[in-house]
Amino acid sequence: MDACSPEWQERISSWFDGEVHAHERQAVEQHLAQCEGCGREATRYAPVRAALKAQAAAEAHVPPELIARVSRLASHARPALSRRWMVGLAAAVAFVGILWTSWPTRMNNALAMDLERHHLKAFSRATPCEFESSDPVAVKAWVVREVGYAVDVPVVPGATLLGARRCRLHGQLSASLLYRHERGTAMTLFLPSPGSPAAREAASFAGDETRCMQGPIGERICVAPRGGGHAALAVSELEPPVLVDALARLAP
Amino acid sequence: MSVSARAFIERALEHLPALRREGRRLTGSPVEADDLVQETVARALERRGELRDPERLKGWLLAVQRTVFLNSRRGLRPRLEVLEGGLGKDAPPEPSADLEAELHAQTLSSAMKAALESLAPEWRDALWLREVEELSYEEIAQVQGCPVGTVRSRLARARVAMFDFLEEKAHGRL
Numbered sequence: 001m002d003a004c005s006p007e008w009q010e011r012i013s014s015w016f017d018g019e020v021h022a023h024e025r026q027a028v029e030q031h032l033a034q035c036e037g038c039g040r041e042a043t044r045y046a047p048v049r050a051a052l053k054a055q056a057a058a059e060a061h062v063p064p065e066l067i068a069r070v071s072r073l074a075s076h077a078r079p080a081l082s083r084r085w086m087v088g089l090a091a092a093v094a095f096v097g098i099l100w101t102s103w104p105t106r107m108n109n110a111l112a113m114d115l116e117r118h119h120l121k122a123f124s125r126a127t128p129c130e131f132e133s134s135d136p137v138a139v140k141a142w143v144v145r146e147v148g149y150a151v152d153v154p155v156v157p158g159a160t161l162l163g164a165r166r167c168r169l170h171g172q173l174s175a176s177l178l179y180r181h182e183r184g185t186a187m188t189l190f191l192p193s194p195g196s197p198a199a200r201e202a203a204s205f206a207g208d209e210t211r212c213m214q215g216p217i218g219e220r221i222c223v224a225p226r227g228g229g230h231a232a233l234a235v236s237e238l239e240p241p242v243l244v245d246a247l248a249r250l251a252p
Numbered sequence: 253m254s255v256s257a258r259a260f261i262e263r264a265l266e267h268l269p270a271l272r273r274e275g276r277r278l279t280g281s282p283v284e285a286d287d288l289v290q291e292t293v294a295r296a297l298e299r300r301g302e303l304r305d306p307e308r309l310k311g312w313l314l315a316v317q318r319t320v321f322l323n324s325r326r327g328l329r330p331r332l333e334v335l336e337g338g339l340g341k342d343a344p345p346e347p348s349a350d351l352e353a354e355l356h357a358q359t360l361s362s363a364m365k366a367a368l369e370s371l372a373p374e375w376r377d378a379l380w381l382r383e384v385e386e387l388s389y390e391e392i393a394q395v396q397g398c399p400v401g402t403v404r405s406r407l408a409r410a411r412v413a414m415f416d417f418l419e420e421k422a423h424g425r426l
């Protein structure tokens with residue numbers, strides 16, 4: 001350290017950052033004019049700043065994939081619901097006789113966020129699936145082999161099965177099935193292993209019947225109880241009745 | 253769709269380079285950093301009503317990112333990981349779109365990087381947030397969760413330590 005004291009060094013450092021009041025700035029500048037060591041100290045700051053900025057400039061690139069992933073969040077944000085939207089949704093929910101609940105609910109916020117995050121993350125990729133196939137038998141075999149338990153792979157009318165993907169929910173490996181509906185809308189069915197923490201939590205949220213909610217990011221999440229602490233979950237921006245129908249296609 | 257959500261995302265996009273840089277420093281992994289950035293913006297979008305001064309969006313986003321990262325590391329919420337490899341294997345790194353930039357950064361100034369790495373983490377972060385991200389002392393205090401006076405002291409000490417390190421290196425003592 002060239003400064004004449006630690007106190008002056010700290011004041012010079014703050015002065016260099018423009019974080020001093022006018023009277024203190026004047027005092028520092030007067031001192032710098034008189035104190036050779038502090039004057040020398042002050043000249044050392046700018047080159048370090050320039051070098052760090054140069055290093056950061058080389059790290060300024062943001063890949064288009066990340067920009068797309070973040071941009072997509074806008075369309076999934078929970079909207080300030082208009083009265084018209086609420087009336088329409090209430091009518092739709094009443095029509096199919098499912099339970100709709102507002103956020104927050106008894107389902108763990110973290111689980112809902114993770115479900116949405118996994119769904120959005122998968123579909124932000126050029127190839128959303130780890131295993132790509134529209135053949136339910138092939139997808140089922142892949143899940144047994146890679147995830148370690150059997151799942152039902154339903155055929156959902158109006159949607160194409162894209163394949164499957166693994167994820168971790170509450171620390172346990174879990175299977176997810178990916179679909180795309182006719183107008184391009186993505187849907188993920190999460191099938192956590194029976195008795196796993198995620199399955200138990202989802203089953204507890206659903207109770208005796210299929211229950212839907214809006215997640216923190218704005219996706220719809222529907223949960224169908226499967227008995228014995230087991231549950232299946234559907235995530236999409238589609239209306240709840242579509243998700244409920246997809247879940248109903250799972251074998252009992 | 254909420255117009256304000258779109259406007260918020262557009263403004264947040266301007267700060268992706270800073271979030272990504274800081275994300276890499278926090279996680280040490282480009283892939284994890286990008287996931288962290290996405291989750292940070294998602295959380296910030298939810299909490300955008302809490303942003304008091306829109307002019308300080310960058311500092312606020314970096315503070316949100318720090319909280320999201322610490323929560324995931326503390327295990328407050330289980331992280332969801334997509335496994336790319338076989339069952340139980342670690343995920344292999346994904347191809348990096350900015351490999352060239354990374355290589356450039358690696359060779360740009362090994363002495364400067366070594367000097368930076370030699371600092372205590374809190375000092376290093378404070379210096380980086382000031383010199384590169386150009387946050388005010390108050391914003392750095394918000395990100396680091398400490399008083400402004402501590403930021404002032406950390407920056408002063410970080411600078412002295414950087415100079416000492418570079419000087420010793422220049423004289424071959426390191």
